[in-house]
Amino acid sequence: MPGMQQGLVISHNQVNRDMFELEFIAPEIAEECQPGQFIHIKPGLRDQPLLRRPLSIYDVDKRLGSVTLLYKVVGTGTRLLTSVRTKEYVDVMGPLGRGFKLPDQPERILLVGGGVGIAPLVYLARVLEEQGCDITVLHGTESRRQLVAFEKLRQIGTDFFPATMDGTAGYKGLVTELLLKKIEPKKLDRIYTCGPEPMMAVVAEFAANHNIEAEVSLEEYMACGVGACLGCARKLKTNDTQYVKVCKDGPVFNIKEVELYK
Numbered sequence: 282m283p284g285m286q287q288g289l290v291i292s293h294n295q296v297n298r299d300m301f302e303l304e305f306i307a308p309e310i311a312e313e314c315q316p317g318q319f320i321h322i323k324p325g326l327r328d329q330p331l332l333r334r335p336l337s338i339y340d341v342d343k344r345l346g347s348v349t350l351l352y353k354v355v356g357t358g359t360r361l362l363t364s365v366r367t368k369e370y371v372d373v374m375g376p377l378g379r380g381f382k383l384p385d386q387p388e389r390i391l392l393v394g395g396g397v398g399i400a401p402l403v404y405l406a407r408v409l410e411e412q413g414c415d416i417t418v419l420h421g422t423e424s425r426r427q428l429v430a431f432e433k434l435r436q437i438g439t440d441f442f443p444a445t446m447d448g449t450a451g452y453k454g455l456v457t458e459l460l461l462k463k464i465e466p467k468k469l470d471r472i473y474t475c476g477p478e479p480m481m482a483v484v485a486e487f488a489a490n491h492n493i494e495a496e497v498s499l500e501e502y503m504a505c506g507v508g509a510c511l512g513c514a515r516k517l518k519t520n521d522t523q524y525v526k527v528c529k530d531g532p533v534f535n536i537k538e539v540e541l542y543k
């Protein structure tokens with residue numbers, strides 16, 4: 282059951298020009314977290330902005346009872362969040378949504394993240410590693426400064442391959458080019474992806490061409506976060522007659538169910 286809590290902030294660090302890592306203690310939330318779910322966080326303790334902001338569960342330490350979020354500053358809410366200090370409290374609700382479906386047995390897994398879309402894939406990698414999976418990660422960013430999850434993913438024990446547009450780390454160019462050049466589909470059982478839609482569209486095509494199971498985490502504007510307001514309603518395919526609520530039916534969906542735009 283999702284809970285609403287005041288999480289005690291134990292660290293809040295700026296990890297590059299516009300990205301922050303925020304860790305808070307909320308044992309009941311930490312205990313429940315599944316990879317791919319999200320936390321609905323109130324950016325400030327005042328009334329404005331009224332709406333919470335959805336942020337993926339980036340990492341969890343169940344022993345400590347802590348949850349870590351990774352966020353990029355894009356507007357009012359995320360900018361306000363940057364002013365929270367260590368030892369202060371954040372108003373958090375969660376864990377919310379339907380997360381990634383985990384394999385029943387150890388598998389060969391590919392994670393493809395674009396930009397801050399790497400966030401839900403890190404806790405996923407941790408849980409998959411505990412299950413004995415063999416994990417390869419491709420992360421595409423503008424430059425090496427945005428490869429903020431590298432250290433965590435290395436410690437977890439994944440094979441990590443970056444792609445940067447400016448060539449400052451790893452492959453120079455799009456992460457989807459790296460995918461097509463580097464990854465041998467026959468050596469894969471499953472793919473999980475999160476990032477810009479054009480990137481995920483190429484991943485979807487790759488998965489379909491090689492008949493590989495894949496899931497995608499979608500981003501949508503959200504208000505209530507719990508399926509009550511229709512604020513996040515979306516048709517998964519243009520010819521669908523029904524809408525899904527991304528906050529409750531997702532944010533993770535089977536990639537075959539979703540139409541992604543290049």
Ligand SMILES: Cc1cc2nc3c(=O)[nH]c(=O)nc-3n(C[C@H](O)[C@H](O)[C@H](O)COP(=O)(O)OP(=O)(O)OC[C@H]3O[C@@H](n4cnc5c(N)ncnc54)[C@H](O)[C@@H]3O)c2cc1C
Nearest residue numbers: 334335336337352353355356357358359400500501502532
């Ligand atoms: C399930 C889910 C998980 C997410 N996880 C993360 C995460 O781990 N880290 C992270 O940095 N961000 C994540 N996001 C996106 C994050 O919620 C938005 O960036 C944030 O709500 C913006 O709030 P703001 O007040 O700063 O920006 P606003 O002032 O509300 O908007 C600023 C700009 O961001 C755009 N924007 C705002 N919300 C969204 C959205 N949901 N989708 C696409 N564009 C949006 C607006 O169009 C505008 O251009 C996630 C979104 C969803 C739905």
Ligand code: FES
Nearest residue numbers: 504506508511528
């Ligand atoms: S945000 Fe209210 S129904 Fe999804």
